[in-house]
Amino acid sequence: MDRPDTTRHQWQVPAGSDRGSKGEPFAATHVVPATGLDSWRTPDAMKAPDGRLDPGTRVQVVERSPSGWARVVCASGGWPVWVDGRRLQEPTESEQAIGMELLSQLKTSLGTYQQLLDDLQAQRIDFDSFRRQAFHAGLVMRDSGALLLDLPSGTWYWYDGIRLHTMGSFLDEEPPPDRAAGSAEG
Known part of the structure; x- marks a missing residue:
């Protein structure tokens, strides 16, 4: 599996990412693809994944890196995890x-x-x-x-x-x- 590059650490917070901040309701920005996605607590593909997001899970991207990582929160828990952001799909x-x-x-x-x-x-x-x-x-x-x-x-x-x-x-x-x-x- 092609994983995001971990050599660069210049993070970019997308416009509107404050929608999922403390005290505000979740607003999905992307959907996990049909194959699901591995997730990590920290953006380090050299480590084994900490979990997996189910196919079709609606997520909100709260942070992106130029190397492909995306920090997301799920409606079901709201706790941030890192995924290969290049594989996320935009909702219809x-x-x-x-x-x-x-x-x-x-x-x-x-x-x-x-x-x-x-x-x-x-x-x-x-x-x-x-x-x-x-x-x-x-x-x-x-x-x-x-x-x-x-x-x-x-x-x-x-x-x-x-x-x-x-x-x-x-x-x-x-x-x-x-x-x-x-x-x-x-």
Whole structure:
């Protein structure tokens, strides 16, 4: 397998890479090809891969190197890993439109949550009203599943009708110790 060159270390952060920064929702920029991709914690192809990204996994490129490496985060975990960026595929226009629509829904959800917190603090609503309305604000229905926000932990969850998947927390800076770098859920 032709791996990225590791001799140069001039990194370039692409425009708009702040979309996946702490506190903001994930926005896919690329898709893992049908063959999948090996991933590393550090951009060093001389080491064995630390994990593998599944085919079709949507990722966000947050950093690129001239040698071909790309640092990406996945919607399922948000923890950065390095991959051969030359093999990543750009999503189709319809996938991008769906992603932008979802991002808009998530921002609206967070805005509603903030308004509810302000109303509770100003005593315009009682705690029971806050709790009922906050549940609906943190629930985003999408296709055949739902996104759920657990505000105390800052964690977004995806419910597909069968399982609850952790998408990641916007409060954590480090991945939980039980999450392997490079692992990606469905």
